[in-house]
Structures are given as structure tokens and as C-alpha cells.
Amino acid sequence: MPTGVHLRDARQQLFDAAEHVLLRAGPNGLTSRAVTDEAGCAKGVLHRHFTDFDTFLAELVLDRAAQLDAQALALREAVGSGTVSDNLTGALTTLFGPVPVAIIPLITFRDELRARLRQVMPNGGIAILAQVTAAVSGYLTEERARGRISADADIDSLTLSLVGGSHLLFADRDPGRPPAPAAVGKLVDTVLADVVQRRPR
Incomplete structure (x- = not known):
């Protein structure tokens, strides 16, 4: 992922990547490494925007729930x-x-x-x-x-x-x-x- 990507864009990229992993591999396959690999970015990008992986998952769920x-x-x-x-x-x-x-x-x-x-x-x-x-x-x-x-x-x-x-x-x-x-x-x-x-x- 290029440096200087806006926070909002990075978050949505990671959320979309997590969604793809979840649909393909299920809950057990959804790891931070799988998400960043799917997004095509370094693992540090996720941890730069989220305190930990559970925080990321909580915000992912809230984002997708809001779409309903x-x-x-x-x-x-x-x-x-x-x-x-x-x-x-x-x-x-x-x-x-x-x-x-x-x-x-x-x-x-x-x-x-x-x-x-x-x-x-x-x-x-x-x-x-x-x-x-x-x-x-x-x-x-x-x-x-x-x-x-x-x-x-x-x-x-x-x-x-x-x-x-x-x-x-x-x-x-x-x-x-x-x-x-x-x-x-x-x-x-x-x-x-x-x-x-x-x-x-």
C-alpha cells in the first residue's frame, strides 16, 4: 500500500479484505496476516490504525452492521x-x-x-x-x-x-x-x- 494513504481509505481497504477472507475461509481463516495479505499491504498497516486485532474486528462488524x-x-x-x-x-x-x-x-x-x-x-x-x-x-x-x-x-x-x-x-x-x-x-x-x-x- 502506498505511503500517505488516507486513514479512511486504509480502513476500508482492510475491511474489504477481511470480508473477502471471511467469505472464502470462514471465521477460523480470518487472521491479521490473512487480512493484510489480502489487502496487499504490510502487517504494520493494520496495527497502525487499530489497537489490536479484536479492535479491528469490532469496527469491521460495526461498519457492516451499519450497512444494514x-x-x-x-x-x-x-x-x-x-x-x-x-x-x-x-x-x-x-x-x-x-x-x-x-x-x-x-x-x-x-x-x-x-x-x-x-x-x-x-x-x-x-x-x-x-x-x-x-x-x-x-x-x-x-x-x-x-x-x-x-x-x-x-x-x-x-x-x-x-x-x-x-x-x-x-x-x-x-x-x-x-x-x-x-x-x-x-x-x-x-x-x-x-x-x-x-x-x-
């Missing part, structure tokens, strides 16, 4: 349009993309990373899953307010079923081979069947 905000906003903007099932099927397919799915086990396997994430964000120890959960819960709450799902629908239970079930569908796959949209749609339809059928007409 735009997708969560798109789901909220769909309130009242289309069908609840189609909106959630599309959103869950996007929110559980290859990078978020790869980051979740990274967080699970590294105690220090979870501890650092908890210090900087609510529910940070389960970042990514927390982002998806908040997006789905917020969407369901607004659809309930509009009468598109039952007034007595248990939003917390529905959210846990949708997020947990979707995570299982996406996690047991090789990167780049997500479940078919029909499989996600079937899960969503099954979870929502009762609350959609009983909603006021």
Missing part, C-alpha cells in the same frame, strides 16, 4: 404496500446476505469481540442479528398498527420465529448459495398465517 440500516429503512418504507409476506421475504433475503451470515459465527466464536461490541452498542454482543431483529420488529409493529396483521399479534414471538428461522435457513449454506426465495417465503407464510388470517377486514 439502509435495508431496514427500505423495509419500513414498504409498510402498507404489497403483502406483508412478500415484504418480509424480500427483506430477510437481503438482510441475511452472505456477509452478515458470515459475520454472525465470527461474533459467536470470539468472546473478546462480543465483549467489545457490547460496550459500544445496545445488544452489541449479537450485532447483525440485533439489527435484523430490530428491522423486522419495527416493520411488524407498524403493519399491526395499520390493521394488516392482528391487533393482538405477539410481535416479539413473531420476530424471533422469523429471524431465528431465517438465520437457520441461510446459515447452513455455502457462501453464494442462499436458499431459494420460495423456501424463505414458505417460512414467512407459516409464521404469519394465523395473524394475517385473523386480521380485521
